[in-house]
Amino acid sequence: MLKIILLWVIGIFILLQAIQIDIPEPPKTIDPQKEMQAPKEIASLLKTSCYDCHSYQTTLPWYGNIAPVSWEVKSHIKDGRKWVNFQEWENYDEEKQQKIYKGIAKSINLRMPIPMYMKMHEEAKLTTKQRKMIRTWAESFVKEEE
Numbered sequence: 001m002l003k004i005i006l007l008w009v010i011g012i013f014i015l016l017q018a019i020q021i022d023i024p025e026p027p028k029t030i031d032p033q034k035e036m037q038a039p040k041e042i043a044s045l046l047k048t049s050c051y052d053c054h055s056y057q058t059t060l061p062w063y064g065n066i067a068p069v070s071w072e073v074k075s076h077i078k079d080g081r082k083w084v085n086f087q088e089w090e091n092y093d094e095e096k097q098q099k100i101y102k103g104i105a106k107s108i109n110l111r112m113p114i115p116m117y118m119k120m121h122e123e124a125k126l127t128t129k130q131r132k133m134i135r136t137w138a139e140s141f142v143k144e145e146e
Contacts, residue, residue, distance in 0.1 A: 016067040016068055017066070017067050019067055019071075020065075020067065020070065020074075021070065021071050021074040021075060021078070022074070023058070023074050023077045023078055023081075024078075024081075026056030027056070030056055030087055033090065034087065034088055034089060034090040034091060035086060035087045035089055035090075036086045036087075036089035037089075038137065039137070041133070042133065042134060042137045045126065045130055045133070045134060046086060046134070048123055048124060049112075049113050049124040049125075049126055050086070050112070050113065051086065052077070052117070052121070052124075053076055053077050053079075053080030053081070053113075053117070054080045054081065054083070054084050054085060054086050055081075055085055055086045055087045056085070056087050057087070058077055060073070061073070061120065072116075076114065076117070083100075083103070084100045084103075084104075097141075098141075098142065098143060101138045101139070101141045101142050102138075102142055104134065104135070104138040105135045105138040105139045105142065108126075108131050108134045108135050108138070109131055109135060113125075113126070
């Protein structure tokens, strides 16, 4: 009986692999002039902690292609790029950039990078000081509403 259950579990797992979420391929050429310009230290923190989900420089981990975990990973990447893609910054109008700066200032202390990501990517963890630096930098671009 245990053998039959195990075979069913393995069979279902194999069938799940046929259901994949695709993340859009990056353009063949990426214009570096369109990337968000930030001070070196801030840019480094963003690249280490944010770029996997918020740029075309996604490094998909080994488990990123194994369903059902891949569904979650790729969904986060798609949603992250939708919210902001730092390599497309110059394509955003002023209103969208303002929304992003405000979002960065707010979310850097609350939920970014997401806890699930940080569990698997120790290098992405930000100290309180680093979070404050990013927040202060983002807030410096927020314009007062009239």
